Structure formats: structure tokens, C-alpha cells
Amino acid sequence: EVQLLESGGGLVQPGGSLRLSCAASGFTFSSYAMSWVRQAPGKGLEWVSAISGSGGSTYYADSVKGRFTISRDNSKNMLYLQMNNLRAEDTAVYYCAKDRVVTPTGWFDSWGQGTLVTVSS
């Protein structure tokens, strides 16, 4: 059974940093692309970033480009999102999502339960 468990969310001040983690199990982690998707309170879904199965290719939404960095450790079955220079508008539940293939397509067949990031002074 595929399991994705996010952690690392919390309260951070504007301009601060936070690192989210997603622990994956139940599948061959390196064979699938992964993404981060966020949802601001009461709002819709917004794709944040994606990474290929090898980690060699990364993609970002314009809203986070230059501030967020996605990475993965295939030896540990872990996905990360390093978030710097956080803004109030980054406040959201952050989900990690498993793609169906090794390159990002947005075919998310499994999702984690999400971790809440609140950016506020």
C-alpha cells in the first residue's frame, strides 16, 4: 500500500525558512516523479513544484521560483521542499503527491494527508 507522510509544517515569520519532508513507502520510490501541491485556507489547489524520479529534473511554479527548492533522497525514500523567504501568501496545507510515471505529468495517483504551513508575525 502506497503511503505518503508529510511533516515539517508549522508557524514561521515572514522572511523565514522551513523545510518540508515527505516519507514515502509501499512503492519503488525512484521510479516515480513527485510533486508538492498546496491549498490555501478555503481556496483551490495550486501546484508548487515537481521532480523527476532520478531527481535530475525539477520544475517550479512562478510564484515560488527562486525561493523554494525541491529535492529527493532515493536511498531514504524521502521528498523535500526547502522554503525560503516565506510570505503570508505561502500559508497553505502542503501535500506531496506521487506521479504515475518517472517524469512529471501531473497524473497524481496518491496523495499525502498534508502539512499546514502558516506564515505570520
Added chain:
Amino acid sequence: QSVLTQPPSASGTPGQRVTISCSGSSSNIGTNYVYWYQQLPGTAPELLIYRNNQRPSGVPDRFSGSKSGTSASLAISGLRSEDEADYYCAAWDDSLSYVFGTGTKVTVL
């Protein structure tokens, strides 16, 4: 980055058919597959339709997807109370990003 446009709400009585539209552009829906996700209240999204019109195992055949040009649609036939949820379309964009629709809240009257 562009966003796919959906109606904010849709509703129907039990047993009725409800259709949700999703409007995009030539750089996303026009050239890439469309996906649909269902988000029940307080839960994470789940895949409902992949590659325009394919249903994952376990998804009832009451749900169907279609695509034409730069638009797509999701149909729910035989509407049931458990279908009350938010629905999002999504597609990869040629600008190397992924775009979600604005979301549609389905209410069962």
C-alpha cells in the same frame, strides 16, 4: 502561469446528471492530457479521471471525462449524496508547469 477555468458551483438532485466544464488553452488542455480530482470535505484530493477519460480502478462508471480542443468536461450521472465534494481539472502546461482548475463545488440537493 495560466489557470484552468471552471464554474464555481454545480448542483443536482439524487439521480440527476451533472456536468462540470474546464476551459484551458492550446498550451495545456489543447496539447496535454486532462486529469480530474475529487476532494471530499476535510480530506486530500483523489484521482478521479486520468488521461482525459480513463477511470482508475475503484472509481464508479458514473464518472466520465471528455476533452475537445482546449476544453474538457466531467460528467457525474446518477448523482449520489456522497458525490458532494470539490472537483478540480488539471493539465500539464507547455511552459513546464502544471495547472489546476479553479475548482467546482458540487452540491446534492
